[in-house]
Amino acid sequence: MSALRDALRELPEAVFADLLESDDAYLIVLDLPGVSGETADISIENNKLVIEARREKALPPEFRYVREDRSLFLDAEIPLPPDATGAGADADMERGVLEIRLPKREAAPGQTIEIEDA
Numbered sequence: 001m002s003a004l005r006d007a008l009r010e011l012p013e014a015v016f017a018d019l020l021e022s023d024d025a026y027l028i029v030l031d032l033p034g035v036s037g038e039t040a041d042i043s044i045e046n047n048k049l050v051i052e053a054r055r056e057k058a059l060p061p062e063f064r065y066v067r068e069d070r071s072l073f074l075d076a077e078i079p080l081p082p083d084a085t086g087a088g089a090d091a092d093m094e095r096g097v098l099e100i101r102l103p104k105r106e107a108a109p110g111q112t113i114e115i116e117d118a
Contacts, residue, residue: 033096044086
């Protein structure tokens, strides 16, 4: 899980992220002001969570930018922990807060391996 934690730390400063864990899932919470469910895409590719989000900004016609620090795009690839799975994952977006729930794979049951005498 340290790779996931490190990747969240490397997101742009304008993106605040929380990582939570339960016995059966991970919850990633990202603050993405100006982003909606229609302007964000989430997928899992090569054991990475891929987030592409576009912020919508309305510029009043009588104004122009003197300084612009709020990036319009977020493209992030976040490595998943080995026990996370995209099967059954879901996401919610409310007022610019994106919550992504990633279930954990069930632990493989123990198995006894027979040893035969030669």
